[in-house]
Amino acid sequence: MYSERPVPAHDAAPAPAPAEGTRERVLQLVLTRGPVSAAEIGRELELTAAAVRRHLDALEEESLVAVKLVSAARGAGRPSRRYVVTQHAQRRLGDDHLSVAVDAIDRLAELGGEGEVRRLARGAFRDVERRFDAAVAGVDLPLEERTAVLARVLDAAGFAGTLRHLGEGLAPTLRADQVCQGHCPLQGLPARYPEFCEEEAALFARLLGVDVRRLSTLATGGHVCTTHVPLGRT
Incomplete structure (x- = not known):
């Protein structure tokens, strides 16, 4: 069970997670939740939308994720951008x-x-x-x-x-x-x-x-x- 405790003054602040580690977590979420939006990933990982989009853009450049446009309910509004893993990513995994x-x-x-x-x-x-x-x-x-x-x-x-x-x-x-x-x-x-x-x-x-x-x-x-x-x- 997780419980919070005060951090003593002499304890060093935890180092931020490396970008590579966070990017792998983003990829795993696209793998298991796709088609998934950047906002949904951000809520799951407690990241800002801008941070998630940076990771998704990098993964897209590596041909690991692709954008899938999903129409809104009843056809109203613009299609939303959802992300899925590519066949290239499946082969890598x-x-x-x-x-x-x-x-x-x-x-x-x-x-x-x-x-x-x-x-x-x-x-x-x-x-x-x-x-x-x-x-x-x-x-x-x-x-x-x-x-x-x-x-x-x-x-x-x-x-x-x-x-x-x-x-x-x-x-x-x-x-x-x-x-x-x-x-x-x-x-x-x-x-x-x-x-x-x-x-x-x-x-x-x-x-x-x-x-x-x-x-x-x-x-x-x-x-x-x-x-x-x-x-x-x-």
Whole structure:
């Protein structure tokens, strides 16, 4: 638990965080929250809007973030500037040994065909399945809470998982959740072998006990993987 304490007179004032460290925090927020505005990042990091924009401009020059114009509600007003990470940033955050993994799977596909690749893809998400099963063991949770557990498990497993709620205040049959993944530790593999995305979606449906639908994936050029979970179905 955090608690404040007075700083003795002889204590030196803490040094400001290096610009590089703050910039990485900004990048991480764009990764996990995107599309996100500069104002939202500023509130999260307790930075001024001008300071956030300086970091975002630098990240944009490095081709790590890009601007996405989002229309205002009901089309009123000018579109707002939101930031998302680029494919270049995803590659930088990915595995440095990706080419070795791709070569190995290429060879596996030659020897065993699609069946072997699919079995490998299922195994890639075994850790997510184990974590989820441990989190819900012995507890009968409703779909909405199981979806929240899945998002937390994905986040802990390195997928930058977050959850978005849709249809608040509407009838239960119209409400839905979206499980978002801002990062893929397998970055590069699903683009070459879609079996990875297919097996991941099949796992989500099995864990949640409901049909899910993929709205976007990093492998097909999206800035985030988005899985639609209809809460009104069982």
